[in-house]
Amino acid sequence: MKKAAGKKLAAGPQQELLDILEKRFKKNMTRHKGIEWEKVLAKLEKEPAKLWSLNEMEMTEGEPDVIGFDKKTGEYMFCDCSPESPKGRRSVSYDPEAVISRKEAKPRHSAVGMADEMGIGLMTEEEYRALQELGKFDQKTSSWVLTPANIRKLGGAIFCDRRYEHIFTYHNGAESYYAARGFRGMLRV
Template sequence: MSTLLEDPREFSQQKKAELLGVLQERFEKNSSRHPEIHWVNVKEKLEAHTHKLWSLYLMESTGGEPDVIGYEKGCFQFYDCAPESPQGRRSVCYDRDALESRKKNKPENNAIDMATSMGIQILTEAQYRSLQTLVEVDKKTSSWIQTPDNIREKGGALFCDYRFGHVFTYHNGADSYYSSRGFRGVLNV
């Protein structure tokens, strides 16, 4: 994809066609992620729900490399399948409360607000582990995951990575941020 568009009104038919081409190529190249799912059905669903293309565009433009990983409850599920946590979504704390609680050296954004503005959701731990069965990701980076309220209320947040052939789930202060930690999202179409 070319440069990041800031305004969905700039999302021309040409850009939509370009995005569909990128998604189709990735879909066909990685058929093991979605056996028994056919691109013609995915494309038909995307063309019926064109507003979802903007979210996929933002996933792609921030380095997520979205791809179909399943079909559930009448929806195709697109996950960020980039080898490392998406470059354009790193160095963010967990949520707005964490961002506002920082007195010094605040990051520019937070994962929850970014995901919401993109029209996606941050992966749950179960979704993250499921993704790892299809493609090994985050061997050098880590990704925030949805954090249960009882942990978040105490100031913590969860993140995952893949090391030594194993998925690890860790905790950190929700206000922490690192250049190697971002977040992965899911979009149901």
């Protein structure tokens, strides 16, 4: 997540993004009960690189929104709240190593690589399950989630989706990619 350090939006695009985020925040108050927009805004204005990352999430159709506050770190948690896995982040393998290892029909990118360039992290399985308690996500698509090192070492990666009113976790080869599989990002501000 280091690649976003030092990047920032110009004043016009920054204000446009803040307007979008505020409108989404106020429209979806059930995602962040007890959190005030003014406090979120104050944190965002102090961290231009995080605003740049949120803009990247927005530009790839992730519809980022606040989903919680970490009392231990004092950070607001933003994640992609688009109904389906973000359109601009689909058809990617799990990580850069998976792209390299694929012999034919290589994907254009990887979830881990793209997240790193955007300055965000992949959601963990636990974060993904917590998001699903706030709404119904990935009913037609699926999303790569952060894979434990022991699974990745053996060539696998995990992804999740919602089907039949249940949250499923599956595995696949890390080099696989599908038109309906992308990833959801997490950003702490």
